[in-house]
Amino acid sequence: MINDIVIVDAVVHPWNMSPENQNPDAPDAIAAVHGSHKLSVDEAHRDYVLNDEEFFTDISWDVIAHAEFVESPVDFGIIHALPNLGFGLSFITDPDKAAAFRDLHPNRFKLYGTVDTPIIETAIADVERQVKELKVDGIKLYPAFYYDGKGQGWKLDGPDFATPLLEAAMDLGIRHVAVHKSLWLAPAPKWAFAIDDFDSPLARFPDIQFEMVHGAIAFLDETIALLKHHRNLYLTLETTFQYILVKPRVFAKILGRLITECGSDRLLFASGNNLGHPSPLISAFLNYEFPEAHVQEFGLRQITAEDRLNILGRNAMRLHGITPEAVIQGTCNDEFALARARGEVNPWHLLRGGKVAKPRS
Numbered sequence: 001m002i003n004d005i006v007i008v009d010a011v012v013h014p015w016n017m018s019p020e021n022q023n024p025d026a027p028d029a030i031a032a033v034h035g036s037h038k039l040s041v042d043e044a045h046r047d048y049v050l051n052d053e054e055f056f057t058d059i060s061w062d063v064i065a066h067a068e069f070v071e072s073p074v075d076f077g078i079i080h081a082l083p084n085l086g087f088g089l090s091f092i093t094d095p096d097k098a099a100a101f102r103d104l105h106p107n108r109f110k111l112y113g114t115v116d117t118p119i120i121e122t123a124i125a126d127v128e129r130q131v132k133e134l135k136v137d138g139i140k141l142y143p144a145f146y147y148d149g150k151g152q153g154w155k156l157d158g159p160d161f162a163t164p165l166l167e168a169a170m171d172l173g174i175r176h177v178a179v180h181k182s183l184w185l186a187p188a189p190k191w192a193f194a195i196d197d198f199d200s201p202l203a204r205f206p207d208i209q210f211e212m213v214h215g216a217i218a219f220l221d222e223t224i225a226l227l228k229h230h231r232n233l234y235l236t237l238e239t240t241f242q243y244i245l246v247k248p249r250v251f252a253k254i255l256g257r258l259i260t261e262c263g264s265d266r267l268l269f270a271s272g273n274n275l276g277h278p279s280p281l282i283s284a285f286l287n288y289e290f291p292e293a294h295v296q297e298f299g300l301r302q303i304t305a306e307d308r309l310n311i312l313g314r315n316a317m318r319l320h321g322i323t324p325e326a327v328i329q330g331t332c333n334d335e336f337a338l339a340r341a342r343g344e345v346n347p348w349h350l351l352r353g354g355k356v357a358k359p360r361s
Helices: 025-040 043-048 061-069 095-104 120-134 162-171 199-204 220-229 240-246 248-262 278-285 292-298 305-320 325-329 335-341
Strands: 008-012 076-079 109-114 138-141 144-147 152-155 175-182 211-214 233-236
Touching: 008 305, 043 120, 061 095, 061 175, 061 278, 061 335, 076 305, 095 109, 095 120, 095 240, 109 120, 120 162, 138 162, 162 199, 199 220, 220 248, 233 335, 240 248, 240 278, 248 292, 278 305, 305 325
Parallel strands: 008 076, 076 109, 109 138, 138 175, 175 211, 211 233
Antiparallel strands: 144 152
């Protein structure tokens, strides 16, 4: 919390990029992922960049939580499990490990599970297991699979995979589905990241709250049209928020057009930790206003304090049925709050020699 604002990070996913989990057939994709992380901050914040040794590891959940709640003023996070993405040999963010950490800190996290197979019967069984055993709060879907050494994309409106999977998720009580879109990651087929497959599922499953992860970094006009037409669509602004530091004009254009044309009540702050660190993004946004030159250039209405409150946490809390009071009560005296109260620490403190904060007796 900062300035009495409860902050929710809508995407937290510690990546297992250890050598043991790297696909030896995808060295270029592996290097590109780290390259994108290096480009996520400006020169003033280079200490937030993970070096090779720090990045190419199975990064500790304690490191991630410390970065969220001690190094940053985040109060609550949504963990996104991730499949192998084509450059991993197994899950990039393992749902079982994620659930175990969530269970240690239930007042700090919710969890989206995932599937890592294009075989629909197996995928449905995986979701059922994660609902019943891991108590996931939603599912995170990636629009391509790598199975038996081959990559294949799929569409969210497809009758053979996505539709039966969403139907099964509904039957299991899942009401939150986040889908990676817009941001293409090789070696996946590029067409799978288009958003022309969203309209039909949004209409067909009105009781599911869909999140377009990386929404609007591409296909901005089409994204705005979907937001206007479907109240069950939210945009999770992972990657977009990194632009506040490295592409400020693009950030103003994307966020400004979204707010001007659709409002701010379905936009979610997200850092993508550990691909991004939340602290510099939040600091840059707390009192952010669109530069007047961009207001004129893009025909924007000025962002307000209410817009910032919505984006930083209010929307996510409403989406998940939690209140600021509940978040504060559940976290105000935990080990992270106590560690944060002891004073500022450097970025990636635990990864760079710090120790896990112990709760006071």
